[in-house]
Each structure stands twice: as C-alpha cells, then as structure tokens.
Amino acid sequence: MKVSILTSGFSGEFPQSFIKCIKDYYYNDGSFVFVASDFENTYKSDKYSNAIISNFNNKNIFFNDVYVIDSRTSKEEALNLIKNSAIVFLSGGNTLKQINSIKDYELIPALQEREGITIGMSAGSINMAKNVVLAKDLEDNIPELSVYEGIGLVDINIEPHLDLSNENHLKEIHEASQHSTIYGLFDESFIAVIDADIRIYGDHHIFKS
Known part of the structure; x- marks a missing residue:
C-alpha cells in the first residue's frame, strides 16, 4: 500500500489526527528516512x-533506525535507504534546491516504486506532485512562477502556510492556479492520499481557474 501525506507545517506537537493517520499504517517496526531540502546544510538536516x-517519539511512534539523506550520503546508499x-x-x-538534489541523486524511481508511507512537509509536499505548479514567492526563494516535473507520488499541488491576509501572495497563487488546481493548506492541516483515496484534514482553501 502507498500512503502519501502532504503537510503544511505544525506549530508545536503533531496533532492527534496526523498521529492517528500514521498509526493506521505504521506499527513501530521499520526505518525512518529524512530527505533534506538543502543537501549541503548538514547542520540544518540534523x-x-x-x-x-x-x-x-513523544507520540509513541518509534523507529528501528533513523537515517538522513543529504550531501553526506552517497547516491547508492540513498537509494538503498529509500x-x-x-x-x-x-x-x-528550499523547494527548488530539494527537487534538484532529488533528481541529481536519481531518487524519483525509488520513491515512486516503494510501498509504505511518504510524508512531505511544506517544500517536501510541493515536490510530491507529478507536475508541480509553484507560485512566485520571493520571501521563499521562488523568484517566478515555476512549473516542473516533480516526484510523481500524487496529482495534487499544494500551497503551504496559507495566509489569506497576504494579498500580494494570494495574487500569485491565483495566477499559478491557471495551470492547476492548488490546495492552500493552513498550518496544522494535511492531505492523506491512500492509494487513490484523497482525504483532507483541517482548514484549507482551494484555488482553481
């Protein structure tokens, strides 16, 4: 079974709805692999x-082993870990740095083929899409509207950390939505895709042309 969970971000402890979703499909008997966004910033990775x-762990979810994929990891090792x-x-x-590193390490086929749970947070969630549509956001290192091939785990484009009071960025999201429907997620909200079944948890806003 393939379980894809797209999160925006969490301000503190993971919400119970998110934990329940994980526990429905994970039974404390496997390894956890963290894929960095900036492979060169190993301090941030750790x-x-x-x-x-x-x-x-605070929610009683434990792993046999924990690994980090960044510049310290070889391509071959990264593939085996995934x-x-x-x-x-x-x-x-950094959304664009992450997808470039994932492609450079040739991780996409392994991510697509594996069974199990894949969780994205913010940039990671954005890059899970088959075809990513990314609104311009200078504050988040997105210099222009970007459309590119993502990892291909879901057919969902998200805009994380949605702020309805930011009128300038809302205009950029509306422009991006001309290319694809975009699910704006507030922090604490997430989307779970279980095989082809889509479930949305928490507040969200859909942008579509």
Whole structure:
C-alpha cells in the first residue's frame, strides 16, 4: 500500500489526527528516512530531523533506525535507504534546491516504486506532485512562477502556510492556479492520499481557474 501525506507545517506537537493517520499504517517496526531540502546544510538536516523524530517519539511512534539523506550520503546508499524504509520524510525548506538534489541523486524511481508511507512537509509536499505548479514567492526563494516535473507520488499541488491576509501572495497563487488546481493548506492541516483515496484534514482553501 502507498500512503502519501502532504503537510503544511505544525506549530508545536503533531496533532492527534496526523498521529492517528500514521498509526493506521505504521506499527513501530521499520526505518525512518529524512530527505533534506538543502543537501549541503548538514547542520540544518540534523537539527530538523532530530526535532521531527522527537515529536514522533513523544507520540509513541518509534523507529528501528533513523537515517538522513543529504550531501553526506552517497547516491547508492540513498537509494538503498529509500527502498528499505517504512517512512520517508521529505523535509520542508528550499523547494527548488530539494527537487534538484532529488533528481541529481536519481531518487524519483525509488520513491515512486516503494510501498509504505511518504510524508512531505511544506517544500517536501510541493515536490510530491507529478507536475508541480509553484507560485512566485520571493520571501521563499521562488523568484517566478515555476512549473516542473516533480516526484510523481500524487496529482495534487499544494500551497503551504496559507495566509489569506497576504494579498500580494494570494495574487500569485491565483495566477499559478491557471495551470492547476492548488490546495492552500493552513498550518496544522494535511492531505492523506491512500492509494487513490484523497482525504483532507483541517482548514484549507482551494484555488482553481
């Protein structure tokens, strides 16, 4: 079974709805692989992977082994880690850097073929789409509207950290939605795709032309 979970971000502890979704498909008997957004920033990789693991452990979700894929990992090792993982976590951060590194490491076929759970957070969720439509956002290192081939786990485009008071960025999202429907997710909200079944948890806003 393939389980894809697209999150925006969580302000504190993981919400119970998210934890329940994980526990429905994971039984504390596998490895966890954290895929960084900026492969060169190993300090950030360790900081955020440790925080994510701590958050899971606090909710009684544990892993046999935990691995981080970044510049310290060889391509061959990265592929083996993904193929044998129970959960792959695609980090938030720099969206374009992440997808470029994933493509450079040739990880997309392995991510598409594996069974199990794939969780994206913010940038990671965006890159899970088959065809990514990414609104311009100078504050988030997106210099222009970008359309590119993503990982291909879902046919859903999201806009994380939705802020309906940011009128300038809302205009950019509306422009991007001319290319594809975009699910705007507020923090604490997430989308679970179980095989082909789509379930939305929490507040969201749909942008479509």
